[in-house]
Amino acid sequence: MLKDITLGQYFPGDTVVHRLDPRTKLILVVLYIIALFNAKGWGAYLLVLAVTVICMAVSRIHPRNIFKGLKPMLFIIALTALLNIFYTQGTPIREGWIITWEGIERAVKMMLRITLLIVGTFLLTYTTSPMALTDGLELLLKPLNRLKVPVHEMTLMMSMALRFIPTLIEETDKIMSAQKARGADFETGNLIERAKALLPILVPLFVSAFRRADELAVAMESRCYHGGEGRTRMKQLRFCTRDFIALILGAVFTAAVFVMKHFGL
């Protein structure tokens, strides 16, 4: 049952979006978020929405997958919308009601903003493998090395955490089965009782995770790992023409949103 969990849900494909350099995509997502948070009027919102839909279409990500990813966030989106409806001052939609026209407008914009934010970042993780993502991140953050930020170590930790998620989930499943076989009960009782029942799972899981970490460190050292210094890469990332075009388009898009903000659109 735990195996269904997917993190870094990457859908392999061969579209332009998939082939873009992960660095380009990371920069584009940052630009997109900046644009999104500076959209004020309906015009700007429409522009962002249109760009998002175009990107979705180009990357051939099925809307069903996007919706599946949005599901867990529906509650938060609905809650923000409700709060905005009720807590915005302005002209009431009817005499004596606390719901205002301004509130409804803000609620809709808020819902759009959160949804677009999630969809935009999904496009990144759906079209970029976790490995490429951490590689791109490492290269983008490289200048921070000068400030003694251990960029290589951080990204290595990230990719390794991703690598071990399925392994640890499998292990959790095994431990749970073993505890169930000995009569452990995870399904009944109140919240505190259930939390307590998890302890016999967590303790062995942690013990084994530490043992794994130890063995992994020895295995890495045996393969001559000695930090990021002097390391090369099998797959080198290269900016191509399409990356430059994408970046220019992204910059134009963000600039357009700012211009619209300036003119109150």
Add this chain to the structure above:
Amino acid sequence: MGAIVEFEHVTFRYPEESRDILCDICLSIEKGSFTAVLGHNGSGKSTLAKHMNGILLPTQGKVFVAGLCTADEDRILEIRHTVGMVFQNPDNQIVANVVEEDVAFAPENLGVPSEEIRQRVDDALRLVDMYEYRRHAPHLLSGGQKQRVAIAGVLAMQPELIVLDEPTAMLDPKGRAEVISTVQRLCRENGMTVVLITHHMDECIDADRLIVMSNGRIAADGSPAEVFSHVKEMEDEGLDVPETVRIVRDLNDCGFVLPTDLLHTEECADAIAAAVLQRRAAWQS
């Protein structure tokens, strides 16, 4: 042919323990040979393996790898480059999310240029017969496949010696067969020097040399046929002998005269068949 690894009176114990895990081991591993190290749990065979690339350092004595002392911290990278090590648990030695990225890990660490890494990775994956799986996620592979990826990861480093520390202990029979046949192929066809640590008798019978460890000492050292011919001593060490050796011994006890160096099932069957026919012919005449 020279020695690639040399142990000089090596004694090892963990600081907080009173018992020596290795006592006064003298040993040298020849280039191009296939050596199997056999022993039951706690005999010190894994500790011996971990001395071969400087993961553990001897409490007394010295270990030399290609002439370099493993205690020399400045040369440790060279030593680990010379001696590749494959461990028991395949899950805990695969670092990347994609098979080929994992195989590339060691050459990337060594600073090999990109194009050459690509070449080495492809070659290594072909050698262990995992080339079609190069873009797979490691956690979706079977145990035997994962272990072969781990072997490819070490091969891509282009070491002179590969030490396999119980590579089959966590595998099912099919995975075991896959790994052992890969190791044998590497040794016979590609001339790799291999040290195989194991507690399965049948994995040792094809080795050039068999070392039996017991209580931190070398209990026997010789060709597999020689070592297994001392059935009595082996059993005293708490070790099993291969099925074939036991059958031959039992038959010899019953008055047959069979050679004691038959390790392969086929050979053994042929010899028994011949002996039985001979006997029948003797009765009939």
